[in-house]
Amino acid sequence: MATNYEQQLCEKAERRTAVIGIVGLGYVGLPLAAEMAKAGYTVLGFDVSQRVVDLINAGTSHVQDVPTERLKPFVQAGKISATTDLARMREPDCIAIAVPTPLSKTRDPDVSYIVAATESVARSLRAGQLIVLESTTYPGTTRELMLPALEKSGLTVGKDFFLAFSPERVDPGNPRYNTRNTPKVVGGITPACTRVAEALYAPAIERMVPVSSPEAAELVKLLENTFRSVNIGLVNEMAVVCDKLGVDVWEVIDAAASKPFGFMKFTPGPGVGGHCIPLDPHYLAWKMRTLNYRTRFIELAGEINAEMPEYWVTKVVDALNDASKAARGSSVLVAGVAYKKDIDDIRESPALDIIRLLERRGAHVTYHDPFIPEFTEDGLVMRSVPLTPETVRAADCVVIVTDHTTIDYALLRQAKAIVDTRHVLARKSGAR
Numbered sequence: 001m002a003t004n005y006e007q008q009l010c011e012k013a014e015r016r017t018a019v020i021g022i023v024g025l026g027y028v029g030l031p032l033a034a035e036m037a038k039a040g041y042t043v044l045g046f047d048v049s050q051r052v053v054d055l056i057n058a059g060t061s062h063v064q065d066v067p068t069e070r071l072k073p074f075v076q077a078g079k080i081s082a083t084t085d086l087a088r089m090r091e092p093d094c095i096a097i098a099v100p101t102p103l104s105k106t107r108d109p110d111v112s113y114i115v116a117a118t119e120s121v122a123r124s125l126r127a128g129q130l131i132v133l134e135s136t137t138y139p140g141t142t143r144e145l146m147l148p149a150l151e152k153s154g155l156t157v158g159k160d161f162f163l164a165f166s167p168e169r170v171d172p173g174n175p176r177y178n179t180r181n182t183p184k185v186v187g188g189i190t191p192a193c194t195r196v197a198e199a200l201y202a203p204a205i206e207r208m209v210p211v212s213s214p215e216a217a218e219l220v221k222l223l224e225n226t227f228r229s230v231n232i233g234l235v236n237e238m239a240v241v242c243d244k245l246g247v248d249v250w251e252v253i254d255a256a257a258s259k260p261f262g263f264m265k266f267t268p269g270p271g272v273g274g275h276c277i278p279l280d281p282h283y284l285a286w287k288m289r290t291l292n293y294r295t296r297f298i299e300l301a302g303e304i305n306a307e308m309p310e311y312w313v314t315k316v317v318d319a320l321n322d323a324s325k326a327a328r329g330s331s332v333l334v335a336g337v338a339y340k341k342d343i344d345d346i347r348e349s350p351a352l353d354i355i356r357l358l359e360r361r362g363a364h365v366t367y368h369d370p371f372i373p374e375f376t377e378d379g380l381v382m383r384s385v386p387l388t389p390e391t392v393r394a395a396d397c398v399v400i401v402t403d404h405t406t407i408d409y410a411l412l413r414q415a416k417a418i419v420d421t422r423h424v425l426a427r428k429s430g431a432r
């Protein structure tokens with residue numbers, strides 16, 4: 001039976017009078033804020049970064065998927081505002097948490113951001129609030145870590161307040177699928193929690209997919225990303241296998257993909273990057289280790305994908321060798337350092353490993369990336385060089401790591417030697 005608070009929240013959803021709080025205004029939080037505002041809600045964003053809050057309140061976006069032209073009108077109309085004042089978490093009716101979930105140095109889950117955000121929410125939790133965790137995490141986080149902290153308020157879940165997990169599936173840079181038209185899975189602690197979450201998100205999301213529990217919803221996200229990691233690992237291994245057999249892996253993949261059922265095309269490359277694929281499966285592996293079970297697929301795929309930078313560096317060394325050049329003292333131009341095409345995110349990018357491995361062999365490495373003018377990562381400080389006939393010809397070898405659309409591939413073809421981890425040159429020339 002619906003409680004008063006459930007009814008109230010559903011009515012506020014219907015009338016769009018609910019205030020939506022979003023904790024963590026990054027790649028996930030800001031697109032969600034924009035969709036919620038577009039649906040008619042008022043959004044109050046929270047972030048610990050003063051820089052992020054100031055930018056948003058000035059109507060300037062720091063996230064590529066939400067252009068400033070889209071954000072500014074919402075800010076000017078008072079539909080989106082941001083604050084570092086976490087005590088204001090009492091104001092929203094719904095609080096979505098989208099804070100980072102990295103791995104520690106020992107590759108164990110680092111849930112400290114979720115813990116900190118939960119503590120902030122718990123300090124001002126009031127009856128009639130829905131709390132939704134969106135950060136990717138191990139199964140059990142919502143129930144075991146968040147619920148006890150929130151229940152310290154004396155409020156009862158499913159009656160006074162509502163708690164659910166709903167994984168964010170945003171694919172940055174994807175021109176077809178965005179926060180709105182990607183179906184959204186949600187699993188509440190109680191059926192009422194799921195219903196309230198569905199009702200509040202429905203105006204902003206085309207299709208909600210309810211599941212029976214937060215654990216199921218947490219596992220959905222981990223299954224999706226493990227599926228990608230394992231299939232990328234498989235196809236990367238196939239690339240190494242084909243190389244050893246003297247067979248063109250791309251010909252094999254394309255022909256296999258002609259099968260209209262039972263095969264899904266994945267493509268090999270320099271390894272995996274970003275905030276999700278290299279990290280998320282380890283959340284599940286860690287959880288299962290605590291239950292004395294070893295997730296073998298996850299570990300194997302992780303190993304194979306992590307070995308790809310070394311594989312491609314060997315190809316660069318071979319290409320230099322063919323030109324009677326030693327790696328030591330050579331100059332190598334890396335084309336594209338973002339972890340995937342047409343985005344400005346370098347987190348966990350395999351390009352970083354490739355650069356380090358080349359430098360370790362004594363090569364002088366420069367890079368060009370239209371999306372990343374400069375970066376500082378783990379002691380690597382680099383600035384993009386312009387892509388000109390001079391910079392291309394000055395390199396002993398060019399290695400294509402990210403196949404950004406706007407890179408001038410015709411110019412790259414003028415290089416003395418070229419290694420193409422993405423098969424983009426063949427694609428551009430009309431061959432597969």
Ligand SMILES: NC(=O)c1ccc[n+]([C@@H]2O[C@H](COP(=O)([O-])OP(=O)(O)OC[C@H]3O[C@@H](n4cnc5c(N)ncnc54)[C@H](O)[C@@H]3O)[C@@H](O)[C@H]2O)c1
Pocket residue numbers: 023024025026027028029046047048049052098099100101113116117134135136137168169170171172275276
């Ligand atoms: N980026 C993606 O493509 C993607 C896709 C799906 C899911 N996810 C998941 O979503 C979550 C967020 O990822 P992201 O890429 O948006 O991260 P992000 O680093 O872009 O943004 C996170 C924001 O949270 C803020 N923050 C950190 N701690 C905070 C706190 N205690 N209170 C308030 N704000 C705080 C940070 O300052 C930052 O602005 C992660 O769990 C990630 O795995 C990311």
